[in-house]
Amino acid sequence: MPLDLPTSATEVVSRAKTAVLREVPGANPFLRNSWLSAIITSIANRVYDFYLQLKEALKQSIPDTSTGEYLVRWAAISGLTRLPATEATG
Numbered sequence: 001m002p003l004d005l006p007t008s009a010t011e012v013v014s015r016a017k018t019a020v021l022r023e024v025p026g027a028n029p030f031l032r033n034s035w036l037s038a039i040i041t042s043i044a045n046r047v048y049d050f051y052l053q054l055k056e057a058l059k060q061s062i063p064d065t066s067t068g069e070y071l072v073r074w075a076a077i078s079g080l081t082r083l084p085a086t087e088a089t090g
Helices: 011-025 035-060 068-075
Strands: none
Touching: 011 035
């Protein structure tokens, strides 16, 4: 089953505001410039940052998609070492 990650911070903010509206019917989190909207937006944006970190961690956890130091680590686990750079000839 694939992991359904949000595609944008706006999507997370919208989901959070809808959840608050469902749980607190008297509140209006969609009202612009309200303290409730500001709090929900800031928390939702931080949650989206966590989603981005999770997405990167998932990418680095597989040898086929890893990059940088993670790729070097996966190669070391497999017993491979990086060859030194050589001058091109031709």
